[in-house]
């Protein structure tokens with residue numbers, strides 16, 4: 001990397017002028033409608049915007065590019081099946097602004113790197129394939145053919161296919177992801193890290209080992225049938241807003257909600273559904289019945305305290321646990337009870353930091369109810385003990401027999417719209433004998449026999465120059481990954497980095513020696529082959545596969561669909577020796593779906609079942625309480641140790657969180673309305689007593705640093721915001737605080753980065 005290619009990674013550390021107000025007491029309502037419409041109108045124009053929103057999440061429309069929350073199976077609301085953040089996601093993608101080749105002539109990558117993620121995102125849609133040549137500081141236009149020739153030349157020149165990394169974000173369709181997995185294996189590597197490695201991998205591992213499937217077991221309808229929904233480590237009001245409707249449905253039918261989280265979030269206090277005139281004119285629906293403000297990553301202590309208290313009642317009175325289910329369908333119950341007996345109740349209560357009287361209220365709800373759902377997101381998964389957190393939730397559900405029946409089960413809430421589908425159609429870095437056999441039979445592909453690299457190990461391989469080519473199917477890798485400076489160096493060590501993208505982002509600036517941007521279609525755009533309109537399919541958080549078809553004119557005539565990009569890359573790289581009908585599949589996606597059906601289980605009648613606009617559910621053994629593939633044919637109780645953080649007096653445990661104006665790495669604005677923070681992202685939320693003890697005042701500017709194995713990582717210039725967060729806990733926004741997450745610290749068993757429990761220290765910021 002030449003010196004003149006040095007770029008900034010601190011995502012614009014300039015302060016933008018903070019304003020604070022009290023945190024909000026409810027989510028959605030009129031302000032949500034107003035903000036959503038402002039985004040849509042300013043980015044898309046009124047008529048185009050409203051026409052597009054009318055198709056969002058409708059059966060004959062396109063799937064929201066935001067989160068993976070499901071749509072109702074039956075009829076959809078004509079008022080709109082989307083939330084504020086879904087509307088923002090569409091406005092972002094369907095903006096009228098364009099990043100043309102002339103933009104890159106005007107701005108060097110060094111200059112662009114000083115822009116914030118927010119500014120970069122607002123530049124508009126990419127319109128042409130672009131190349132950053134070696135030692136150049138400006139991207140320039142390149143033809144598609146030349147771009148493919150450069151990638152295939154680099155891939156062919158590697159001494160082993162395992163020197164290439166093929167990353168997938170959760171935006172890609174099933175069709176694109178299947179072709180991508182096919183290409184990687186035909187080329188000769190399983191190096192297929194994906195965004196799931198960074199978020200819900202702990203869920204996948206924990207659920208697979210205990211229930212035999214790495215996905216949740218509930219359906220959307222289960223929420224209205226549930227007697228008790230527990231929401232843990234999750235902020236649905238911002239990250240999965242339409243989930244609040246499901247929680248409201250649960251309440252309407254007499255169900256109760258327990259919320260377990262270090263922060264009390266507005267969406268879990270009260271919800272004013274914009275589609276309900278009654279809600280809009282009233283105070284809305286109170287969501288949470290019992291709020292347990294647990295310390296960061298002390299969920300296992302809390303769950304053990306709850307189970308221990310339930311076990312005491314069971315031993316005295318009986319009738320609390322589902323002993324018929326436990327005896328007939330599970331293994332290792334005795335090991336679990338023995339483990340619970342080992343702990344001192346008061347120590348568990350002290351560790352989790354929750355008042356005992358509130359724990360007792362929760363215990364009473366668990367004791368009285370049988371149909372229980374536990375929902376969670378990254379507040380549980382992104383810790384060293386992320387897998388254990390999930391297994392402890394399963395323990396509680398198994399005690400209550402709350403698996404495999406209506407109104408009950410597991411609900412890991414997925415962040416990106418098709419992250420689950422990508423995995424289902426073959427984006428996985430581990431080998432699978434069944435898939436290998438099937439690929440041989442259907443395509444005569446000899447898939448590699450060794451496991452590939454996941455996200456953190458891909459980054460390490462690039463950092464150590466063992467991997468030299470990085471291809472990203474969507475996403476903003478450098479911002480999403482942990483240990484920003486290390487990850488940036490890893491990417492900059494590559495000979496070639498390739499981004500298949502819709503919009504400009506920081507990863508385009510943190511480039512390999514040569515870097516390519518391949519512009520692709522967005523979800524909201526029509527995908528044509530000649531005169532024929534094509535559609536793609538996706539899988540939502542509850543395992544339903546359905547159609548998605550956009551109708552806007554593409555942002556540029558030079559865009560190519562993701563399946564076509566992958567097919568052409570495969571044809572350039574594999575040439576005549578490949579027996580895969582790449583060109584035919586890229587032209588006609590029906591053929592891709594036919595092949596998915598032939599290769600993978602559960603996709604029978606794929607084309608037929610998605611063309612009728614209804615879609616279908618993939619098989620789910622836990623939903624049917626079928627544990628036949630697990631040892632002894634039984635669901636597995638597990639024994640999970642307590643996390644051990646051992647904080648010094650001047651140490652804090654930091655979690656990264658999302659603001660209300662962002663979706664993953666996409667920043668829609670600088671406000672976090674629900675938490676009362678406006679026009680600033682470089683903030684650190686801190687307990688007022690901690691501020692007092694450590695001599696900090698509101699709006700002081702401080703630096704945060706972490707030190708693991710003697711390596712110092714720093715994130716400078718954050719404004720102190722007093723907030724009701726447990727003592728010795730802190731929260732900062734992702735991705736600004738990713739700098740502090742050590743690359744080599746990740747969840748045991750899943751390798752998910754510890755983005756929610758980073759040990760940090762603070763110091764006043766000194767300006768020079």
Ligand code: SF4
Pocket residue numbers: 057064065066067068069081082083084085086087089239240241242243
């Ligand atoms: S809840 Fe998620 S999928 Fe639904 S509209 Fe909102 S962001 Fe999109």
